[in-house]
Amino acid sequence: MKIIKFKKKEKFKYKRKVVIKDLILNISVGIHSFEKKKKQKVKFNIIVLTDPLLKPNNNDLSSIVNYEEIINEIENLVNKSHHELLEELAENIFEILFKNKIIKKVSLKLEKLDIIKNTNSVGIEVEKSKY
Numbered sequence: 725m726k727i728i729k730f731k732k733k734e735k736f737k738y739k740r741k742v743v744i745k746d747l748i749l750n751i752s753v754g755i756h757s758f759e760k761k762k763k764q765k766v767k768f769n770i771i772v773l774t775d776p777l778l779k780p781n782n783n784d785l786s787s788i789v790n791y792e793e794i795i796n797e798i799e800n801l802v803n804k805s806h807h808e809l810l811e812e813l814a815e816n817i818f819e820i821l822f823k824n825k826i827i828k829k830v831s832l833k834l835e836k837l838d839i840i841k842n843t844n845s846v847g848i849e850v851e852k853s854k855y
């Protein structure tokens with residue numbers, strides 16, 4: 725009896741992040757009446773982690789996350805309607821991003837830039853994952 729050894733196929737895990745830093749959009753957000761009347765600057769910082777077993781493929785763009793598409797989707801979302809809370813906005817962003825099956829984790833930092841005197845910004849940081 726002859727024993728056949730198969731070559732061990734190496735599997736790698738990737739830790740790939742798509743980073744969108746300091747995206748500033750003029751949006752309608754807030755619970756106060758003055759916030760509902762006038763748009764305000766909000767800064768978005770977004771980190772997206774993808775499937776660690778998926779290797780990027782030049783011939784298959786579905787193997788990567790396109791940061792331009794993320795920005796366009798967020799712009800479309802914030803232009804559609806007023807958001808009462810940054811937390812609500814964050815959940816809506818998560819809902820959109822997690823439609824992409826290769827996205828496994830999203831970290832969001834949303835900051836209102838001009839709302840409180842004597843501060844550079846106020847806001848929230850939220851992380852959500854599929855794990």
